[in-house]
Amino acid sequence: MEKNKNKKSFLERMGESQVWKSIIRSGVPRSRRQRMQAVLGSVFLHLHPARLPKHAVKVGYTWCMGGLSFFLFVVLTITGILLMFYYRPTVEYAYTDIIDMAEQVPLGIMRELHRWGAHAMVLTVWLHMLRVFMTGSYKPPREFNWGVGVLLMTLTMFLSFTGYLLPWDQLAIWAITVGTNMARAHPFIGHEGPGASLLAIGDINLVHAGSDVRFALLGGRFVGEASLLRFYVLHCIGVPFIVMILMAVHFWRIRKDGGISGPL
């Protein structure tokens, strides 16, 4: 009997093993101290403080929407990488590759996960913004982080927008045509925008259909081969790169601005 009492459980022995201790130094998180150390010692978990006020863990207060937006960003990155295995961003192959993905890839719901996830992310980001507004959490000292959040929300929509073109179907090119037609009316740098005709040397217009901001965005005068490549690069690397930097700032600033908002 006495022997059994002193026998350590499997979990305890595991927590003392060299492998475990090399990963989680505080052992199996059981005591209060160990649990706090587990959070502090993890690069992912230490986004959070070790302890939180009670209201901060209530779904009724936070709606989980910021966390879910980040989660969706991860899901979209993973599914996006898988989609890149199959998809070639050329006018010749883009559409047929999409058909291929649906018909040839076993259990293929990656495109569905990616597309619906993207729509869902626009929604979760909007809802996160709404929650932050409703709780007045943008107020000092969190003004700057609200601004970063607004930029992230804009970029989320731009990410979704650039991805919209890639299937290269009717829905895609006409939605992008409608969207990018705005750019031609950009003041000064769009060829049909106010002030564009002022940017001229003598009779030569500097801003015309072949040199304006829309041309830069599309790589041409209409949505074509070059636009597909540009949107692909922006969608897969360009915008996510900026988003990741801003996300790092956003998360870091939550902690630096005093953690989650709450009543004083």
Add this chain to the structure above:
Amino acid sequence: MLQTFKDIIDILSVPTISFTFLTVAFPFIFPPSDWFEKVHRKLGIWRLWTKPGFYGGMIAITGFFVIGYFDPNFHITLTKADNFPIVLMVYSMFITIWWSMYQAYENDARLEKGLKPMEYNDPDDKVLVWPDLVYIEFIALILFMVFLIVWSILVAAPLEEPANPASTPNPSKAPWYFLGLQEMLVYFDPWIAGIVFPMFIIIGMMAIPYMDVNKKGDGYYSFKERRIGMFIFMYGWLVLWLFLIVIGTFFRGPNWNFFGPFEFWDPHKVVPLNNVNLSEYVWVKLLGQGMPANILLRESIGFLALVGYMGFLPILLAKTWLKNYFQEIGPVRYTFLMMFGLSMLALPIKMYMRWLFNLKYIIAIPEWFFNI
């Protein structure tokens, strides 16, 4: 019986009526002053933010979609795979706004009694992130992933015919989250609706914390303490953004003409377009003469109206109605607040000028692509 109901909904959802209704009703739903608050209480609109209000709202939304699902015309737009996020949007926005207003009213009542908001806990009595937060995050993540997988299995991602630059679909629509902007195109030129307003929305939203000097209501749900800010934001968010998205998605058919939800999208629907510029009103109709050759003279009335609205009106307000407010927040904040606020207000103003007077442009200089 059902047909009559559908006809009534079709008529009521015409933007002139539905938008007016929303705009008039809005201050009574989110009362920005004591007087509106009184009516809000008296008419029982506050019940919207109680549990019966929640059930009522959910039943109304669901009823609308169910009737729409069995309607041959609405069925087409409603069941487009890419429109499903908007159904989600309508539900999630209603649920979350109801939930925050419900908690806000509870807190308002507590604060009135001198109690702390319900989010308040003893600062020394904290919970541990491991496991108290981590497992909530984990559950939320799993549930959401299940939802996403089920959605992905049930609904195939949309794919239409291969891109064909020679055949323009009618209507051509931007992705749903930009349809509010596309809807603005009806009333403003692309350089405003597509460039200036989106920039103002982004910069204006980023400027909110700097313009809103009200320190109250930070870190808990509340309404009364910040009712004016809340009213302005909610009007912009709900009416000028989300409502326009719903209109753009469900109610805009061929040639961007308006169709009620249960109406057939007739591509041959003829809508008279006899919109008139302000300068034409003044020179031709009022003064009975030709348009002056000088562009600036021709549009001088429009420029005066614009300068009066964006420049003179804020000064006038600062001296009279908003005098105390101007002194409280100072000239810099006031200038930005007026710039963004009046731009936001310009959208409904232009809408009504279009509907009432067929006004096309206040300043019309197509020669320079400068139309407002």
